[in-house]
Amino acid sequence: MTKTSQHRIAVIGTGAIGSAVARHLLAHGHDVVVWNRTPGRLGPLAAAGARPAASVGEAVSSATLILLTLTDYAAVQECLAALDGDLSGRTIVAMCTGTPDDAERAARRVAALGASYLDAGVQSGPETIGTGTATILYGGSREAFERHRPVLELLSTPRFAGEAPQAAAVWDLTLFGLWYDAQLGLLRALDTVRAAGIDVAEFAETAAGQLGHVVTGAPGTASELxxxxxxAGPATLAEHLTVLRHLIRLRDGQVLGDGGLPAVASRVETLIAQGRESEGLTATIASTTQAPARLA
Structure with missing residues (x-):
């Protein structure tokens, strides 16, 4: 295929992720233009066949797919603010971790420029870009996602999170949060047993099994929701409340806090007061569940 500006891809920001993305696209024969705030960093990519741009505006105007592989949304907004004119027919993809509000602000700016917007959550390191183990989440224009899917599939296993521009940011941050919840929960548990003089290594073996129950039960929990x-599953809300109260006392004063258990216990108490004590823990978020009928 002859390389033309109609098929050119711009990579804005040539840090670790940006360089990996640009090199992988070049390796697959794509025409790639690159821009970086520090022009001196473009040398290696230029030697590999990329076209250096003198400004972010020049890079964006010369391409139809623009990948903003930047450190954060502050940098994204700075680049978007430097653009003007009609950018219709182009797709701008913000590839960085941020909040849903960040994604919505970027989407509004891109829409004002006339371009399509995709927000991307990169769930992979630069060394995995272009491999089957890389996953990148996308939210925003489904039409733009499908149109550029062949290119996006060169970088990772792409997953479309939803048409809301913040969908990928929510998914991305929530996955990070899930890891933090599990890891901090493990650290809190290890700290507790260590303070009690229990063998930490031996306890860790049983902790792995307990965490495994959550992992294997995830599809079923999602189905319940x-x-x-x-x-009820392993316990009713009434039974859970007893354990939660014990845990709150056990965790009192811990350096990593109580894990938010008082708020959970309060929610369970409210549900029990509504006559739902025989339900399971999913009831704490399944707000559409109706209270069970009482026997006469």
Whole structure:
């Protein structure tokens, strides 16, 4: 295929991720223009066949797919602010971690420029770009996602999170949060047993099994939420409340806090007061579940 500006891809920001993206696209024969705030960093990519641009405006105007591989949304907004004119027919992809509000602000600016917007959550390191283990989440214009899917598939296994511009940011941050919840929960547990003089290594073996129950149960829990049914499972809400109160006392004064258990206990107490004590823990978020009928 002859390289033309109609198929050119711009990579804005040539840090670790940006350089990996640009090199992988070049390796697959794409015409790539690159821009970086520090022009001296463009040398290696230029030697590999990329076209250096003198400004972000020049890079964007010369391409139809623009990948903003930047450190944060402050840098994204700075680049978007430097653009003007009609950018219709182009797709701008912000590839950095940020908040849903960040993604929405970027989407509004891109829409004002007439371009399509995709927000991307990069769930991979630069060394995995272009491999089957890399995953990048996308939210925003489904049409733009499908149009550029062949290119996006060169970089990772792309997953479309939803048409809301903030969808990928929510998914991305929530996954990070899930890791923090699990890892900090483990650290809190290890700190507790260590303080009690329990063998930490031996406890860790049983901790792995306990965490495994959450992992294997994830699809079933999601199904309960979608169906708004909350079977008791391993315990009823009334039984959970007893354990939660014990844990709150056990964790009192811990350096990593109590994990938010008082708020959970309060929610469980509210549900029990509504007559839902026989339901399971999913009821704490399944707000559409109706209280079970009482026997006469």
């Amino acid at each position: 979608l169906r708004a049914t909350c079977p």
